[in-house]
Amino acid sequence: RFSVKTLLEKYTAEPIDDSSEEFVNFAAILEQILSHRFKACAPAGPVSWFSSDGQRGFWDYIRLACSKVPNNCVSSIENMENISTARAKGRAWIRVALMEKRMSEYITTALRDTRTTRRFYDSGAIMLREEATVLTGMLIGLSAIDFSFCLKGEVLDGKTPVVIDYTPYLKFTQSYDYLTxxxxxxxxxxxxxxxxxxxxxxxxxxxxxxxxxxxxxxxxxxxxxxxxxxxxxxxxxxxxxxxxxxxxxxxxxxxxxxxxxxxxxxxxxxxxxxxxxxxxxxx
The missing domain is CATH 1.20.5 (Single alpha-helices involved in coiled-coils or other helix-helix interfaces)
Structure with a gap:
């Protein structure tokens, strides 16, 4: 919630990109939520859901659960030449979904596919709890922000670890003043x-x-x-x-x-x- 608020406060007339500390924190938090209690092994069944690089990440879940979204960006991300790992594709999807202003729609559609969600996440995962529904409501506010990202570089190579800076949230105060x-x-x-x-x-x-x-x-x-x-x-x-x-x-x-x-x-x-x-x- 705080990360979304800081993004809304940061936004002015200029689009937000990877240079924004508020966005970097938000993307890291969202990636952690989507990776929380994600099953390390592929679900039982005849179909192998491992990525081409042998690693599994939340992108494997998004790729299947969001395939029913009309005019989705899944196939476009799959066909990107400079992005090969599951982690890199997942990070690219976060940025593309924000630029499309459809992040809430993607997450909502994925959560509706409860069967796929349960097969990819262990019991107790955030994506299986009521907090996930609250998350979709908070993400709607991001449609008011213009994002602009370059889908290249070290951020999307999948090697850069996810680091969340909690300092801004420990001292977070509402910057808007109200007249009593x-x-x-x-x-x-x-x-x-x-x-x-x-x-x-x-x-x-x-x-x-x-x-x-x-x-x-x-x-x-x-x-x-x-x-x-x-x-x-x-x-x-x-x-x-x-x-x-x-x-x-x-x-x-x-x-x-x-x-x-x-x-x-x-x-x-x-x-x-x-x-x-x-x-x-x-x-």
């Missing part, structure tokens, strides 16, 4: 009293310029927070509407299957009744 109700009421009263006071040619219009500038700055920060929350909620509504449509389609499909099963049951019942009648006639 008392301050707003005091400001309103002071402005009202000034409006009612008689004008005097020697009375300055603003008695404390720094105070007014501070209040204006606080109001501006408050507006930015509300605007960011508005974008977050709109994106959340779009995601929930998409999920609702998927559930409605699934419900219709199950209803059709139920009707077909009931019709099949009736046909089999009539056939059995006919067989019984024939046997009775023969007797």
């Amino acid at each position: 109700d008392e301050e707003e009421r005091h400001s309103a009263e002071s402005s009202t009293s000034e409006d009612n006071s008689p004008e005097h040619p020697y009375l300055p219009l603003v008695t404390d310029e720094d105070s007014w500038y501070s209040k204006w700055h606080k109001m501006e920060q408050k507006f930015r927070i509300v605007y960011a929350q508005k974008g977050y909620l709109e994106e959340l509504v779009r995601l929930r509407e998409s999920q609702l449509k998927d559930l409605e389609a699934e419900n219709r499909r199950l209803q059709l299957q139920l009707e077909e099963a009931a019709a099949q049951n009736q046909r089999e019942k009539r056939e059995l009744e006919g067989v019984i009648l024939e046997l009775q006639e023969q007797l």
